Amino acid sequence: MFTTLLAVVVALALGHLAQPLAVAVRQYGWFDQWMRWIDGRFPGDGFWRGRYGIALALLPPLLLVGLFQLALDGAVFGLPAIVFGIAVLFYAWGPRDLDVDVDAVVGTDDPVARHAAAARLWPAGEAVSLTGASLVGAVFRNARRRWFGVLFWFLVLGPVGALLYRLAALAAEGDDSHLLPLDTRAGARGLLAILDWPVAQLMTLAMALVGNFDAVFTAWRENGGATFALDAGFLAAAARACVRSELAEEADDETESGVTAPGALVASAPDLPELRDAMSLAWRVLLAWVAVIALFVVAGWVS
Incomplete structure (x- = not known):
């Protein structure tokens, strides 16, 4: 656990x-070239062009990394394993910085530039939407990825792993x-769905703890x-x-404080408030995960 905590930090x-x-x-790029090489080596129907x-x-590549992982386990007080894990x-x-991509969307008023910046939050080939609900979903899909x-x-x-x-x-x-055979890509998506399911469940649990529990639990x-x-849409x-x-609680608090009139509140609200709040929520969820890891580390040291 200490290795994990150190690697995350x-x-x-x-x-x-x-x-x-x-x-x-x-x-x-090496992985894309590797898949294209395999595709060229197996042009006909066969295992490669099937779901598995x-x-x-x-x-x-996973076998190579796994062998290194086993070879370094316990060597030189575990230091090589820590460095390799990091x-x-x-x-x-x-691979991209999520904060940078979100700031690029918020930081421009030009519709074309904003659409181009938001496209970095969607998988290649998917339609981009700048509605608040779509942006919140995009932030958490990217946080998961x-x-x-x-x-x-x-x-x-x-x-x-x-x-x-x-x-x-x-x-x-x-x-x-999109260059992969259809069944091969379908198999990759099925594997990714399996890998995503427990991640989405734990993200939702942490979100309920750091956000509005009732709202999160009901939507979940x-x-x-x-x-x-195997559908992580609930996240x-x-x-x-x-x-x-x-956002509703923020609006109520500002209205009740008497600082801002209800009509002026909408006009003075920050641009794309849903995107801003979604990014803040994603960070709180990540900090909750790191805090749990830290608690396991401390418990291990105490025991």
Whole structure:
């Protein structure tokens, strides 16, 4: 757990303080080329072009990382394993900085520039929407993809888990994923849905604890969160409900304080308040996860 906590702190710090380094390191062109090479080697019908064919692309890099992980376990008081874990988590995190992408949307009034900035929050080829509800869902989808999915599977499986999540996301939704055979891509999306389900459940639980519990719980239950269906749509629904309730509470507090008249409140509200509040909520959820990890570390030291 201490390794995980240290790796998360370092990954976050480097991502914010050394963004050029993050951009330079987090390059996945090799994986796209690897998938294209496999596709060229197996042009006819066969395992690669079936639903489980994505395993051919995932297993070699994951096996290599797994062997390194096993080889470094316990060596030199665990220091090489810590460094390796930090390196893999930093590589798999992101790859883009979510704060930077959200600030780019909020920081411009030009409709064309805003639409182009918002497109970075949607998978390649999907329609972009600038409505408040859509932006809240996009923030939490990206938070799951860029932060929480990598972090959860790093907690469960170590470095190989972080890389598994990142490569599965690239195969399912990456810029070049449309080049994969249809059944192969469908298999990648199915794998990603399996990896996402526990992540979305724990994100929603943390959201309920740091936000409006009643609103989050109701939205979670009404949108299939209480079932085992591999659909993480309940996460976006819970986030929208939480953001709506928080914005409503802010408006009520300002109105009751007498500082702002109800009519002026709407005019003076910050641009895209849902996006701002969704980003704040995502950070609070991440801090809750880190706090839980820290508690496990302290409990381990005490025992």
